[in-house]
Amino acid sequence: MLAGKNILKKEKKRLLRKNLNRxxxxxxxxxxxxxYYLIFCYFPMTGIVMAFNKYKTGSGLIGLYTSEYVGxxxxxxxxxxxxAWRLVRNTFLLNFYSLIFGFPIPILFxxxxxxxxxxxxxxVVQITTYLPYFISTVVVCGMITNFLSPSGGIVNMxxxxxxxxxxxxxxxxxxxxxxxxxxxxxxxxxxxxxxxxAAIMGIxxxxxxxxxxxxxxxxxxxxxxxxxxxxxxxxxxxxxxxxRLMNVGFEKVYLLYNPAVYxxxxxxxxxxxxxxILSNNYxxxxxxxxxxxxxxxxxxxxxxxxxxxxxxxxxx
Amino acid sequence: MMRTERNIGDKIFxxxxxxxxxxxxxxxxxxxxxxVSVSISSGAAVNRGDVWLYPVDLNFEAMKTVLGYKQLWIxxxxxxxxxxxxxxxxxxxTCLAAYPLSRKSFFLRKKLNxxxxxxxxxxxxxxxxxIVVTGLGLYNSRLAMLIPVLISAYNVMICRSAFESVSEExxxxxxxxxxxxxxxxxxxxxxxIKPTLAVLTLYYxxxxxxxxxxAMLYISDRNKEPLQxxxxxxxxxxxxxxxxxxxxxxxxxxxxxxxxxxxxxxxxIIPVLIFVPFVHKYLVQGTMLGSVKG
Numbered sequence: 001m002l003a004g005k006n007i008l009k010k011e012k013k014r015l016l017r018k019n020l021n022r023x024x025x026x027x028x029x030x031x032x033x034x035x036y037y038l039i040f041c042y043f044p045m046t047g048i049v050m051a052f053n054k055y056k057t058g059s060g061l062i063g064l065y066t067s068e069y070v071g072x073x074x075x076x077x078x079x080x081x082x083x084a085w086r087l088v089r090n091t092f093l094l095n096f097y098s099l100i101f102g103f104p105i106p107i108l109f110x111x112x113x114x115x116x117x118x119x120x121x122x123x124v125v126q127i128t129t130y131l132p133y134f135i136s137t138v139v140v141c142g143m144i145t146n147f148l149s150p151s152g153g154i155v156n157m158x159x160x161x162x163x164x165x166x167x168x169x170x171x172x173x174x175x176x177x178x179x180x181x182x183x184x185x186x187x188x189x190x191x192x193x194x195x196x197x198a199a200i201m202g203i204x205x206x207x208x209x210x211x212x213x214x215x216x217x218x219x220x221x222x223x224x225x226x227x228x229x230x231x232x233x234x235x236x237x238x239x240x241x242x243x244r245l246m247n248v249g250f251e252k253v254y255l256l257y258n259p260a261v262y263x264x265x266x267x268x269x270x271x272x273x274x275x276x277i278l279s280n281n282y283x284x285x286x287x288x289x290x291x292x293x294x295x296x297x298x299x300x301x302x303x304x305x306x307x308x309x310x311x312x313x314x315x316x
Numbered sequence: 317m318m319r320t321e322r323n324i325g326d327k328i329f330x331x332x333x334x335x336x337x338x339x340x341x342x343x344x345x346x347x348x349x350x351x352v353s354v355s356i357s358s359g360a361a362v363n364r365g366d367v368w369l370y371p372v373d374l375n376f377e378a379m380k381t382v383l384g385y386k387q388l389w390i391x392x393x394x395x396x397x398x399x400x401x402x403x404x405x406x407x408x409x410t411c412l413a414a415y416p417l418s419r420k421s422f423f424l425r426k427k428l429n430x431x432x433x434x435x436x437x438x439x440x441x442x443x444x445x446x447i448v449v450t451g452l453g454l455y456n457s458r459l460a461m462l463i464p465v466l467i468s469a470y471n472v473m474i475c476r477s478a479f480e481s482v483s484e485e486x487x488x489x490x491x492x493x494x495x496x497x498x499x500x501x502x503x504x505x506x507x508x509i510k511p512t513l514a515v516l517t518l519y520y521x522x523x524x525x526x527x528x529x530x531a532m533l534y535i536s537d538r539n540k541e542p543l544q545x546x547x548x549x550x551x552x553x554x555x556x557x558x559x560x561x562x563x564x565x566x567x568x569x570x571x572x573x574x575x576x577x578x579x580x581x582x583x584x585i586i587p588v589l590i591f592v593p594f595v596h597k598y599l600v601q602g603t604m605l606g607s608v609k610g
Contacts, residue, residue, distance in 0.1 A: 138547045
């Protein structure tokens with residue numbers, strides 16, 4: 001029995017040595033990557049223990065593990081505060097409205113773009129509409145803020161011309177969600193349509209020809225051929241979008257909001273940032289962050305399962 | 317009869333389609349035209365609210381004021397450094413990760429692929445990462461703009477599936493001639509997947525150029541700040557620093573604040589406007605990459 005185990009061990013060692021020798025160059029390549037992931041991904045994951053203890057500012061990396069244990073104190077503090085529900089609601093709603101409003105536009109736009117038969121014009125239209133995607137969040141938020149400014153912003157200047165008084169959009173809670181959703185859609189619809197354009201271009205010309213011969217008009221071709229053909233792509237993208245449902249673009253909210261609109265604008269990530277980095281409540285905000293990570297994990301997991309079932313491709 | 321009916325239907329359809337496209341293009345282009353027009357109009361015309369579409373009283377004063385401001389160039393130079401050095405490191409490390417993970421014979425392949433994928437499901441979160449990065453002494457270090465974003469797991473996966481599509485025969489022949497994996501990677505695998513690397517370069521470079529989050533977390537030294545941090549102060553925090561360098565009186569100062577901001581936007585997006593149309597071809601390929609990987 002013991003001898004058998006020893007032989008097994010030896011055999012394993014021999015195999016390992018053989019593998020190491022054969023793959024030594026591959027190992028050399030990937031070792032820096034492994035070290036990087038250990039330090040900057042897996043080490044911070046172990047740092048999550050700080051959500052269960054009382055991390056003191058300035059106690060460095062060791063402090064992550066040596067601080068006083070407080071159990072679920074930070075979690076109960078968070079869930080009994082007024083913030084918990086508000087943050088979850090705002091995070092969800094910003095994404096949900098973005099999905100409802102922003103998801104169909106790229107599909108319709110892609111269908112429209114592929115109706116342009118002049119290749120040059122098609123390319124120009126595509127480039128001009130996806131350019132905003134490459135503009136930085138800071139600049140986009142700068143444009144939004146200054147366009148909507150009550151003093152000299154173009155939107156309020158136009159309203160004044162129509163005899164409407166200036167509206168201070170960014171300090172009114174009811175305006176935050178529309179501004180976030182519409183500007184987000186403006187920035188991404190062109191880029192997001194590229195994949196659908198590619199899918200539509202992939203439809204065999206013979207199928208179009210067959211429908212034409214059958215006497216179908218353009219509208220019928222779109223509803224009976226184009227939409228069914230891009231359905232798998234649409235489902236795939238939808239699932240990927242759902243996977244990010246509780247993951248708001250932190251930067252944009254952070255750059256656009258102010259205390260006057262926290263009611264509708266404050267999301268989990270901005271709260272974590274304020275509590276942790278700005279107010280030095282590290283352990284508390286790490287706990288809130290962990291809560292967010294766990295929700296994301298669950299959502300991505302479900303989305304991935306769904307994707308495998310519906311489209312035979314795992315997204316992650 | 318049927319034919320004409322179809323033609324009428326198609327005409328209506330075309331009108332709807334082209335109207336939709338025209339609206340979309342105008343919505344995307346107009347804000348930029350407006351910003352450019354404001355920035356090259358006279359301050360007085362902007363203040364009167366005369367500028368709507370084209371420049372009024374062509375005037376480059378605001379442009380001169382902004383371009384003469386030193387901090388703009390300091391931050392711009394920093395951004396160029398972060399973008400070039402960061403993108404280079406990104407591509408090197410992405411290849412070093414993706415190539416071994418693509419080799420079917422590699423004995424750690426499955427385990428490491430799992431560890432890579434896991435980081436996309438779950439992360440330590442902002443606070444632990446912040447404590448690790450600052451704990452390693454990277455606060456206010458230029459490395460803080462490069463290291464935390466060294467590798468994107470998603471891009472590694474795209475790169476990995478590109479390597480997987482290279483024919484095994486190419487690898488085997490090279491191995492038979494005595495080439496080790498470093499030589500195979502550099503001489504054979506990378507040249508074959510150049511189109512994919514072009515797309516990844518684009519994505520990484522744009523991310524670096526636009527990165528503001530890492531700078532907000534880790535950089536407070538103005539000599540190291542990237543362009544986006546500078547822009548944030550001017551565009552969003554109502555910083556008057558540019559106007560203070562010139563000797564105009566307070567009334568003129570208020571007048572030109574908005575204009576100066578728009579000039580900054582123009583300056584910041586020019587590199588993007590010049591660069592992106594050239595990579596259109598790769599961009600279209602790039603969106604396909606994400607969808608074909610299994």
